[in-house]
Amino acid sequence: MIDISYIRAQFPILETKIRDKYPLIYLDNAATTQKPIAVINSLLDYYTKYNANVHRGVHYLSGLATDMFEQSRVAVQEFINAKHSQEIIFTRGTTESLNLLAHCFAKSFLSQADTVMITQMEHHSNIVPWQIASEDYGFKLDYLTFDDNGEIEDFEKKILSAKPKLLSICHISNTLGTINDIKHIIDFCHKHDCLVAVDAAQSIAHKVIDVQSLDADFLAFSGHKVYAPMGVGVLYGKKDLLDKMAVYHGGGEMIKTVTMEKTTYNGLPYKFEAGTPSVADVIGLAAALKWLKEMSFEDIIAHEDEVFQYAANRLKEVKDLRIFGNAKDKSSCISFLADGVHHLDLGTLLDAMGVAIRTGHHCAEPVMQKFGIAGTDRLSIAAYTTKDEIDVFMQSLDKALKMLR
Numbered sequence: 001m002i003d004i005s006y007i008r009a010q011f012p013i014l015e016t017k018i019r020d021k022y023p024l025i026y027l028d029n030a031a032t033t034q035k036p037i038a039v040i041n042s043l044l045d046y047y048t049k050y051n052a053n054v055h056r057g058v059h060y061l062s063g064l065a066t067d068m069f070e071q072s073r074v075a076v077q078e079f080i081n082a083k084h085s086q087e088i089i090f091t092r093g094t095t096e097s098l099n100l101l102a103h104c105f106a107k108s109f110l111s112q113a114d115t116v117m118i119t120q121m122e123h124h125s126n127i128v129p130w131q132i133a134s135e136d137y138g139f140k141l142d143y144l145t146f147d148d149n150g151e152i153e154d155f156e157k158k159i160l161s162a163k164p165k166l167l168s169i170c171h172i173s174n175t176l177g178t179i180n181d182i183k184h185i186i187d188f189c190h191k192h193d194c195l196v197a198v199d200a201a202q203s204i205a206h207k208v209i210d211v212q213s214l215d216a217d218f219l220a221f222s223g224h225k226v227y228a229p230m231g232v233g234v235l236y237g238k239k240d241l242l243d244k245m246a247v248y249h250g251g252g253e254m255i256k257t258v259t260m261e262k263t264t265y266n267g268l269p270y271k272f273e274a275g276t277p278s279v280a281d282v283i284g285l286a287a288a289l290k291w292l293k294e295m296s297f298e299d300i301i302a303h304e305d306e307v308f309q310y311a312a313n314r315l316k317e318v319k320d321l322r323i324f325g326n327a328k329d330k331s332s333c334i335s336f337l338a339d340g341v342h343h344l345d346l347g348t349l350l351d352a353m354g355v356a357i358r359t360g361h362h363c364a365e366p367v368m369q370k371f372g373i374a375g376t377d378r379l380s381i382a383a384y385t386t387k388d389e390i391d392v393f394m395q396s397l398d399k400a401l402k403m404l405r
Ligand SMILES: *Cc1c(COP(=O)(O)O)cnc(C)c1O
Pocket: 030, 031, 093, 094, 095, 096, 123, 125, 126, 170, 172, 173, 174, 199, 200, 201, 202, 222, 225
């Protein structure tokens, strides 16, 4: 069993009093997670003991920083069970990973007759890069839609008729909480010559991900959604695909030789890692993954599922409150709207009581358009969320609704 007070004690920020009065109830974990002291200390350690640029210097500190940086790559490799460490590309986050993928995949593999499929439930960072690449390279962009419950509809039919070369899809929707059956999706797509990229930004902290057993072709996530610092993310890709893919940013690190006429490129993973990386944050990411394993990731997932179910059941009891996303398989976040109450007003009143939720379109405007709304209120949980906090949230919600209605 999980010792939740032991976990909570490792997050200094959870002791914050909002406006010197209300204990912080942090329910905005889908936007970013808080950081355990092990991660904070890894940053402090780096900047106090071995800050140096990586892969360049002959000197001692550079060697140390490089070792730690490359060990972090192996830590990520192990966390998602990638076959090779060169399959782990460090980026600034999911957004950069998906921009890299859209640009380089299109440049290398797509012609104007080809189609890329995404879905109506994607985060903007899995929509806009494909729209930009589609304009630049001329391939077709098509969408899988979702039904009123927030489940992808007509998946097989649509893949068979559109015959996409690639499907890029979220594992867990950051707005609806829908868990897409990514294993089935990948199996089916592969049978029909379609590769699959997984946006794992929401799932990385809430699901055990094994890219080999999933047979995912690409997978992207951000460190800051899995207890690591902001400024670092990952693009995983199968080695043979990444090897064939054109480079992205140009600069230091990604080259083999440069003359005034021509440049030859470095091998994997460096050909995609131009310029000085966020070394401390990469090391912080490894510290976060190590921390998660030490706390027992499986136990955390079980705890989260329990808190999630509890929150979902309690919210269902609230009169005249609509929940957006009622998929059979859901995780970690719940979007809702109280009838007659603007999402921003509710969020503001909850904040006045120390409860932090997200309000707005959650970077998923097509989801809002589907339901004909401008935004929702969203609560999202993490390892340190307790049922007691959900109770405080419910009391605060009750108070706020009485004031607003
Ligand atoms: C947060 C999120 C992103 C974007 O991540 P960044 O860290 O802002 O780059 C993409 N997709 C999903 C599902 C997300 O939750």
